[in-house]
Amino acid sequence: MGNLWQISEESLSPNLKQIQSQETVFTIGNGYFCTRGTFEEGYPHESSATLLFGVFDTIPIAKEELANAPDWVGIQLFVNGERFRLDKGKLLSYTRILDVSTGLLTRTVQWKSPSGILLRVNSERFASLADEHLGMIRYSVTLDEAPKDQPVEVSLRANFNAARGNYDVMHWNTTDQGHTSDLLWLQSQTKKTQVTLVQSMSFNSDDDQVQKEFVDGDIEPSIRLTGSLQPGATITAEKSVVMYTSRDGDEPLRVALSHHQKILSTAAETHSSSPHKVMIFDYQFEQQKAAWEQYWQQADVIIDGDEKAQVGIRYNIYQLRINVSDHDNRYSIAAKGLTGFGYRGHIFHDTEIFMLPFFTYVLPDIARDLLLYRYNLLSAARKKAASNGYDGAQYPWESTLNGEETTPPSIVHPETGEVIPVLNGFIELHITSSIAYATWEYWRVTGDDKFMRDYGAELLLSTALFWDSRAEKNEKHNNYTISDVIGPDEWHEHVNNNAHTNMMAKRNIQTALSTLKWLQTAAPSKATALIEQLHLTDERLQHMQDVQEHLYVPQGAKGLLEQFDGFFKLPTFDQSKYKGRKDSYQGILGIHEVQKYQLIKQADVLMLLTMLRQETDYDTKKVNWDYYFPITDHDYGSSLTPALHAILGSELGHTEEAYKMFMKGALVDIENLRGNTPEGIHAACAGAVWQAVVFGFAGLRVTEDGYSTQPHWPDNWQRLKFQFKHKGETVHVDLQR
Amino acid sequence: MGNLWQISEESLSPNLKQIQSQETVFTIGNGYFCTRGTFEEGYPHESSATLLFGVFDTIPIAKEELANAPDWVGIQLFVNGERFRLDKGKLLSYTRILDVSTGLLTRTVQWKSPSGILLRVNSERFASLADEHLGMIRYSVTLDEAPKDQPVEVSLRANFNAARGNYDVMHWNTTDQGHTSDLLWLQSQTKKTQVTLVQSMSFNSDDDQVQKEFVDGDIEPSIRLTGSLQPGATITAEKSVVMYTSRDGDEPLRVALSHHQKILSTAAETHSSSPHKVMIFDYQFEQQKAAWEQYWQQADVIIDGDEKAQVGIRYNIYQLRINVSDHDNRYSIAAKGLTGFGYRGHIFHDTEIFMLPFFTYVLPDIARDLLLYRYNLLSAARKKAASNGYDGAQYPWESTLNGEETTPPSIVHPETGEVIPVLNGFIELHITSSIAYATWEYWRVTGDDKFMRDYGAELLLSTALFWDSRAEKNEKHNNYTISDVIGPDEWHEHVNNNAHTNMMAKRNIQTALSTLKWLQTAAPSKATALIEQLHLTDERLQHMQDVQEHLYVPQGAKGLLEQFDGFFKLPTFDQSKYKGRKDSYQGILGIHEVQKYQLIKQADVLMLLTMLRQETDYDTKKVNWDYYFPITDHDYGSSLTPALHAILGSELGHTEEAYKMFMKGALVDIENLRGNTPEGIHAACAGAVWQAVVFGFAGLRVTEDGYSTQPHWPDNWQRLKFQFKHKGETVHVDLQR
Incomplete structure (x- = not known):
């Protein structure tokens, strides 16, 4: 039996895309920062990144992006002047393991240098969950064989590397650099947004004979250890890095150095060694293990009988933690978290619909922060609504720090030069009700x-x-409509009365009105203040009630919802001709052609019914599932929904299909199923995977009074165990087949 | 009287745009590379660049751009640990001088450190014209005052800095790095095009007590000198850098190191010092002076009586040399040369129309290379013509190494997201006849x-x-037309029968046919071969003759050409309302509105008549000048034509106006008249300035039999002296008022 907490690889792929995909997979992080799994020694065309929660720089067109910080993981090793490089010499063995139970990334290699020196090189790396400012690497080199059995000269250089960018775009200028007796530091500033980042480093060896030198420099400051290594002997060095930014408070340089010095001193006290050559890895890793243990006590989901699923769900739960701060509500979880450059760190409805349920049920304090992120940006959402001629608050399709719309209005195809308008920021409206829905669920x-x-x-x-202001009154039918939108299925643009959009708009109004009623009893003065602030006259409230009751939702017979006006009149599409395709139907048919068919990118009606599953009857779910499931591009449409489909699928008894969908989600990054893992993990998918297990296979339903489960067991699953919080009480669920 | 060879500044501007503009102005170069005038010590938000002739990397949309190489000028100075920075401490005096007679850039500052140490720091820098692979810096530090009159510790770090980009976009990966006993080297490769660049460095001091250390590193390798400096004493260090690329041949690393070692040895022999601490600046600067002296013997233009004009013309002639190789015809002179990122190093008709005359008359070997650049890319031009359904060769509006069209088809406005189609690559055709014209003139x-x-x-x-294939037969009028083009005046798009385009097309055909006639006599077998290769049947030749004779050119009375069909029917525009404007009329009115008026960006008909000035009568020139000169945006339209207007202007007796136009060109960069000098010099303007003096004020006309001059003297000009080559013979012109 493999270790059920570990992602591992036993060889280094010769394929660059695969290498970059694994860099994403082996990301370490703690919510303050994530660092991609690039190698200490570097590798040709690697895509290294350390992204910090909420640290952005301005860019053209897409407004801003998370600014890849100077690389802190670099350690270069030389033996007798020969450089240890994974792309040169001979790699005799290679193993890399990410243990998500402790957040530790280890790599073990045996390597023969071009001149014949045989080395074992081990590295261990973590981003401390116990101290979010701290990153650590332990690096050890064993001389297995040397020419003529002579000792070799060893040199280890630990550096900061400021020549990093988001792909090729650099965001930081060095503003100062220096060292103290223990610490080397680099102070950088983002070019446009002027966020200051301080990184400090210690680099020490357990060998007292080793010489240590501080090498200052603006771009590649380093600490260098040189010594000699006997055949059979091992030298171990530890690199510790502390990071603070001006977003954490004033004087990040002073704070970082004092914090880092304290880390060294604490370890020195504990181990009664001098702070100059102090080894702190063991001590800090104890803290790290304790912090992760505490997390897993709350967040673990145990699946007995299916190792792949067990490792998969844990990997996704690991991702859900490392990509979000547990105390900073000025930013939220990006589509790719902090693991890659895809979507530039922008926030979508991915957070509220796909990830928030996990936090609401498991880590409600973080859920609250994620909602406060949206609350704090209400004024920008009000401006967006007003700029479009509407009342209230309209959230941007893509959001960063100030809550303005950051969806690029159009893009130019990098090769063909074709201009592709991007309509989502203008007419994909349902993000606003998604945020309301998540608030209500919380x-x-x-x-x-x-x-x-x-x-x-x-x-x-x-x-x-x-x-209420967006809905258009139709006098003839005495109802309301919402025209010219994009629903969750983004392959159909400029549609009228998207069922998802309209149903969730109704529900947004309905939950708002019932919240107001509750508030009038629970906190009357707050209710009065809100009524005044938002101009909620009786007439206005009456109108809201009217819209809520009469907002039109297109449907066919027996509860079958029509995705939008006229969808059922579109021709069906024969997918059988496209077996073995390697692209989405949109990619194959083109943006314009795909709109003409009943062929959809992702769950739209089915996502709606999944969200409203506790208030929708079985037959309605069934008739809609039978209609929409087969016409969805599960392979190359959106990565968001395969795992989400598992919820309805299992409830409707399609357990095998549901399991397949769940696994497509659970393994999307570990196996790079969509080919775009190099740009970062699929964070929404990670949330959907958790929902699939808990809401789908376990069939958890929480009501006012309590909860119920209704397991649907995939083959081989023997036991399902997890916990969640309901109104402050921890509930343990342990289901046995 | 100021030095008539020098551009200087006596203070460091606090304005960032002005600093970046001066970085362009103080560029040094030798045609193999140019390096912008950034400071050795760096400066916040500087825009440093070293661009190498023809070294490109791929980018999205605009295809490729000159790839800013790792910075070689960095020298950081520390005294008692305090860093010398121009933006900290107190700048007591500051002078920077570029002497174009020798290509030497010097900077002298007196600076008081925050702790009160008083220093004089001198730097001298040149890109060797005698050895195009060599760049040199001599850096000296004098301790004018030290606390308690004690010696200070001095540390000098000379580095390569790989954290450089085109603005923020990085193009190089380090592929290897190391040092020999004398030289530190960095080997880099462009990320996409895989050009290898090797840079090697020596850094030595005249002080035997100084410690020297090689600090290897991938991003910021350096050589460091440390010593102590007595009050009143001076330490001098010399940094020499050699650059070779894989475009120069195989094994650039081996070649660079051996070349560099030879430079050190040669100096050692000459000065009988050891190669380890050899001072080579003086020796190399002697070679540099000799090379520049030789250049100026051919290229200088002497204007007595007008110092500003004298310095201006020399500065422009300096630019014409440093931006072009004198032996490499795989690339040509970009719109901004090698001095900045504007237009990404792409080649326009700027070269053939504005710059080539200087080379044709003064440095015909370079002119020949510039034409061979186009000749070598004929096959790409044939492909472009064929892809548009035409015969023959159609040159791209923007060209780089492979001769494909590199004009971006559209751009997205970085702030508004508005999509702006760029039509020039599709319908601005006259570049093709410009190249033919330049060939004929040569x-x-x-x-x-x-x-x-x-x-x-x-x-x-x-x-x-x-x-011949592009012209459309009009059966009714028994003539040919060319519809849907952009002429030189780019503010009017999709026009028919642009006079410039059609006249130059006629001339292109006419000169081709007469060349063929000449060839049939001079080299009959070559003529036969060409006739076969190009399928020049009698019928085809007859058709070409027919097109040449009957290609329609719109005109009014008395030889007044109409810029294009219907131009005269457009309403005139009242410019008087826009006095004091700071933007072009296109910027003010918008791309669509400006098309509606008789308001033009740049010389179009007048450029045509300037090019054909020897075959056009005075009255025709006059009537067209009087019409078009007043409706041209001389201030914010194109930078190309103000200086060009001086040619016709002076011939027509508008000497004062012509002088103004000439000076707008001569000072365009020195005084940053258009605000965009930070992006690089205006190379076309530099060529036009030379033409204005020689063809305009001197009135030079070269014919089959000889030459004539007809001076038009601006106020104060007393003498005009220059030389040119006519059919291999050097002609000295010395005009006295």
Whole structure:
């Protein structure tokens, strides 16, 4: 049996895309920063990155992107002047393991240099979950064989590397650099947004004979250790790095150095060694293990009988933690988290619909911060609504720090020069109800009345006002419509009355109005203040009620929803001709052609019914599943929904299909199923994978009064164990087949 | 009287744009590379660059750009650990001088450190014209005052800095790095095009007590000198850098090191010092002075009585030399030369129309190379013509190494996201006749029959075939038209029968046919071969003759040309309302609105008549000047034409106006008249400035039999002296008022 906490590889792929995909997979992080799994020694065309939570720089067109910080992992090793490089010499053995139970990344290689020196090189690396400012590497070199059995000269250079960018685009200028008696430091500033970052480094060896030298420099400052190594002997060095930014407070340089010095001193006290040559890895790793153990006590999901699924779910739960701060609500979780450059660190509805349930049920404090991120940006959402001629608050399709729309209005194809308009920022509206939905769900599950009173109610009412003004009155049919939108299925643009959009808009208004009623009893003065602030006259409230009741949702017979007006009239599409395709139907048919068919990118109606699963009957789910599941591009459409489909799928008894969908999600990055893992993990998918297990296979339903489960067991699954919090109480679920 | 060879500044501007503009102005170069005038010590938000002739990397949309090489000028100075920075401490005096007679850039500063140490720091820098692979810096530090009159510790770090990009976009990966006993080297490779660059460095001091250390590193390798400096004493260090690329031949590393070692040895022999601490600056600067003296003997233009004009013309003639290789015809002179990132190193008709005359008359070997660049890319031009359904060769509006069209088809406005189509690559056709014109002029002035036989004839006939197929037969009027083009005035798009385009197309065909006639006599077998290769049947030749005779050119009365069909019907524009504007009329009115008026960006008809000035009568020039000169945006339209206007202007007796136009060109970069000098010099303007003096104020006309001058003296000009080559003979012109 393999270790059920570990992702590993036993060889280094010769394929560059595969190498870059594994860099994403082997990312370490702690919510303050993530660092991709590039090698200490570097590798040709690697895509190294350290991205910090909420640290952006300005760029053209897409407004801003997470700014790849100077690389802190570099360690270059020389033996008798020969450089240890994975792309030269001979790699006799190679293993890399990410242990998500402790967040430790280890790599073990045996390597023969071109001149015949045989080395074993081990590296261990983690981003401390116990101290989010700290990153650590332990690097050890064993001389297995030397020419004539003579000792070799060893040189180890630990550096910061400022020549890094988002792909090729650099974001930082060095503003100062220096060293103290123990620490080398680099101070950088983003070019446009002027965020200051300080990185400090210690680099020490356990060998007292080793010479240590500080090499200052603006671009590649380093600490260098030189010594000699006897055949059979091992030298071990530890690199510790502390990072602070001006977003953490004033004087990041002073704070970083004092914090780092304290880390060295603490270890020195503990181990009664001198702070100059102090070895701190063991001590810090103890803290790291304790912090991760605490996390897994809350967040682990145990699946007995299916090792692949077990490792997969844990890997995704690991990702859900490393990509989000547990105390900073000025930013949220990006589509790729902090693991790659894809989507530039922008926030989508991926967070609220796919990831937030995990946090709401498991780590409600983080869920609250994620919602506060949106609450704090209400004024920008109000501006967006007003700029479009509407009331209330309209959230941007893509969001960063200031809450303005950051979806690029169009892009130019890098090769053909073709201009591709990007409409999502203009007409993909459902993000606004997604945020309202997540707010309501958070309240429903946590019972956090204080949050609802102070923040949630205002958010719900403000977004409801947007829908109220956005809905168009149809006098003839005495109802309301919402035209010219894009629904979750982004392959159909400029559609009218998207069922998902309209249903969720109704629900947004409905939950807002019932929140207001609750508030009038629970906190009457707050209710009065909100009514005044938002101009909620009786007439206005009456209108909202009217819209809520009469907002049109297109449907066929027996509860079958029509994705949008006229969808059922589109010709069906014969997918059988495209077996073995390697691209999405949009890629194959083109942006314009794909719109003409009943062929969809991702769950749209089915996502709606999944979200509303506790209030939708079985038959309605069934009729819609049978219609929409077969016409969805599960392989090359959106990565968001395969795992989400497992929820309805298992409820409807399609357990095998549901399991397949779940595994497509669980392994999407570990196996680079979509080919784009080099650009970062699929964070929404990670959240959907958790939902698939808990809401799908375990069939968890939480109501006002309690909870119920209704397991649907995939083959081989013997036991399913997890916990969640319901209104502050921890609930342990342990299901046996 | 100021030095008539020097550009200087006496203070460091606090304005960032002005600093970056001066970085362009103080560029040094030798045609193999140029290096912008950034400071050895660095400066916040500087825009440093070393661009090498023809060294490109791939980019999205605009295809490729000159790849800013790792910075070689860095020298950081520390005294008692305090860093010398121009943006900290106190700058007591500051002077920077570029002496174009020797290509030497010097900077002298007196600086007080925050702790009160008073230093004088001198730097001298040149890119060797005698050895194009060599760049040199001499850096000296004098301790004017030290605390308690004690010696200070001095540390000097000379580095290569790989953290450089085109603005923020990095193009190089380090592939190897190391040092020998004398030299530190860095080997880099462009990320996409895989050009290898090797840079090697020596860094030595005249002080025997100084410690020298080689610090290897991938990103910022350096040589460090440390010593102590007595009050009143001076330490001098010399940094020499050699650069070779894989475009120069195989094994650039071996070649660079051996070449560099030889430079050290030669100096050692000459000065009988050891190669380890050898001082070579004086020796190399002697070679440099000799090379520049030789250049100025051929290229200088002396204007007595007008110091500003004298310095201006010399500065422009300096630029014409440093931006072009004198032996490499795989690339040509970019719109900004090698001095900045503007236009990404792409080649426009700027070269053929504005710069080539200088080379044709003064440095015909370089002119020949510039034409061979085009000749060598004929096959790409044939492909472009064929892809548009035409015969012959159609040159791209923007060209780089492979001769494909590199004009971006559209751009997205970085802030608004607005998509701006760029039509020039599709319909701005006159570049093709510009190249033919330059070829013909080269032949006419140099009498280089061999070139014409081997290359020129094929180029002329191939481009003529393009026009022959591009012209549309109008049966009704029994003539030919060319519709849907952009002429030189780029503010009017999709126009029909642009007078410039059509007249130059006629001339292209006419010169091609007469070249063929000449060839049939001078080299009958070559003529036969070309006729066969290009399918020049009698019928085809007859058709070409017909097009040439009957290609329509729109005109009004008395020889007034109409810029294009319908131009005269457009409303005139009242410019008087826009006095004091700071933007072009296109910027003010918008791309669409400006098209509606008789308001033009740059010389179009007048450029045509300037090019054909020897075959156009005075009255025609006058009537067109009077019409078009007033409706041209001389201030914010194109930078290309103000200086060019001086040619016709002076011939027509508008000497004062012509002088103003000339000075707008001569000072365009020195005084950053257009605000865009930070992106690089205006190379076309540099060529136009030379033409303005020689063809305009001196009134030089070269004919089959000889030459004539007809001076038009601007105020204060007393003497005009220059030389040129006519059919291999050097002609000295010395005009006295």
